[in-house]
Amino acid sequence: MTIKPYPISARLPVPASIPRPAYAGDMGPERYSGPDVMTPEVTAKMRLAGKVAADAMAAGAALVAPGVSTDEIDKAVHAYLIDHGAYPATLEYRGFPKSCCTSVNEVICHGIPDARPLEDGDIVKIDVTSYLDGVHGDTCATYFVGEVDEASRLLAERTQEAMMRGIRAVKPGRRLNVVGRVIEAYAGRFGYGIVRDYTGHGCHVAFHSGLVVPHYDEPAANTLLEPGLTFTIEPMLTLGDYRSHVWDDGWTVLTNDGSRCAQFEHTIVVTEDGAEILTLP
Ligand code: MF3
Ligand code: CO
Ligand code: CO
Numbered sequence: 676m677t678i679k680p681y682p683i684s685a686r687l688p689v690p691a692s693i694p695r696p697a698y699a700g701d702m703g704p705e706r707y708s709g710p711d712v713m714t715p716e717v718t719a720k721m722r723l724a725g726k727v728a729a730d731a732m733a734a735g736a737a738l739v740a741p742g743v744s745t746d747e748i749d750k751a752v753h754a755y756l757i758d759h760g761a762y763p764a765t766l767e768y769r770g771f772p773k774s775c776c777t778s779v780n781e782v783i784c785h786g787i788p789d790a791r792p793l794e795d796g797d798i799v800k801i802d803v804t805s806y807l808d809g810v811h812g813d814t815c816a817t818y819f820v821g822e823v824d825e826a827s828r829l830l831a832e833r834t835q836e837a838m839m840r841g842i843r844a845v846k847p848g849r850r851l852n853v854v855g856r857v858i859e860a861y862a863g864r865f866g867y868g869i870v871r872d873y874t875g876h877g878c879h880v881a882f883h884s885g886l887v888v889p890h891y892d893e894p895a896a897n898t899l900l901e902p903g904l905t906f907t908i909e910p911m912l913t914l915g916d917y918r919s920h921v922w923d924d925g926w927t928v929l930t931n932d933g934s935r936c937a938q939f940e941h942t943i944v945v946t947e948d949g950a951e952i953l954t955l956p
Contacts, residue, residue, distance in 0.1 A: 736748075
């Protein structure tokens with residue numbers, strides 16, 4: 676079964692008491708030109724933003740079941756973030772209309788929550804970004820709807836493992852490209868496609884800072900890893916080819932060959948001897 680667009684519900688309001696990022700509702704954000712290395716004070720705030728994002732994602736994931744729409748998941752994520760004082764960073768980000776991304780089956784990423792009821796056997800990626808106290812937490816996981824086939828289950832488990840291998844490879848003194856190198860080496864064992872058009876990114880005071888984190892071996896990504904550097908690792912692995920296209924809605928990214936895609940994401944900070952995950956529940 677191929678995914679088709681369904682109706683999108685009305686824009687959800689955010690109370691005026693919740694501080695919103697400068698880019699919300701704008702065509703922006705402006706290009707960020709500051710550092711990607713954050714102070715311990717900023718990473719302490721990111722730990723809080725990250726926890727809220729992870730908990731909001733879990734609140735949405737708790738609803739995942741056959742018959743439940745991705746719009747209902749979005750409403751739960753939205754309510755959780757707002758109840759905890761956070762702004763849903765995707766809402767009105769470059770015009771994105773919802774408080775999380777929900778990407779089903781062959782949708783790689785940036786799926787817009789809509790009225791489509793989840794079906795037994797689907798996989799759904801829920802990607803939540805919080806904005807709290809001036810900083811972001813960005814996290815995504817892949818969930819199963821009812822009983823999924825073994826190929827999908829293995830794809831999701833191995834995508835999570837690929838992300839964790841990328842995180843564990845992060846050490847000060849190494850180069851950023853170590854992340855893509857270990858992910859490509861692992862994903863290649865199974866013949867999975869590795870999405871190239873979408874990458875991890877610097878993530879802190881800026882949602883997408885401009886720092887690019889490839890999930891494939893890219894020698895040119897030679898930024899030195901140093902304590903305080905904060906970015907996401909968010910591999911998207913496919914059962915078939917990695918090539919993608921975007922729907923007319925300007926957002927929904929799908930595999931060209933219709934093969935399924937799994938994704939996991941954490942926001943991390945480089946520490947004195949490795950990396951700390953900031954988006955833990
Ligand atoms: N959370 C996504 C990421 O990991 C970005 C979503 S931007 C949106 O980078 F506009 F599509 F929501
Ligand atoms: Co991200
Ligand atoms: Co994300």
